[in-house]
Amino acid sequence: MKQTLFFLAISIFTLGITGCAEAQPGKISTFGAPMLTPDKIEHDFGQIKKASDGNCTFELFNTGDQNLIISSCQGSCGCTTPKCDSNSVIEPGKSQTITVHYDTNRMGPFQKTVMVNWNNPENKPTVLTIKGEVIE
Secondary structure (H helix, E strand, O other): OHHHHHHHHHHHHHHHHHHHOOOOOOOOOOOOOOOEEEOOOEEEEEEEEOOOOOEEEEEEEEOOOOOEEEEEEEEOOOOEEEEOOOOEEEOOOOEEEEEEEEOOOOOEEEEEEEEEEEOOOOOOOEEEEEEEEEEO
């Protein structure tokens, strides 16, 4: 009987912990680690004119419970230039904006990526995408 009650108590306790880990908007969702959550993973410029403003922004939120450190942001080619503060710290519940510039002197459709490297426990960067079409 004592063993049954012990296992029942452990099961309820474990269930309660996993139930707390569910992601909720604006809530911290990861225990013991940072978690980078962008406001969007893709920015679609649509059709933009040649030599027009090719800037867009991404808001990066730390939805974990440890400090998030962005080590670098890298564009997939020379036409895509991200601006982020290397080694900047985003505290839990806070955010930081990065700006991505696309060279709109290049005509035609495009789809490029930006790799955001951070202290991810899984050692994987977060990939953001920009796309559109430059027209005359």
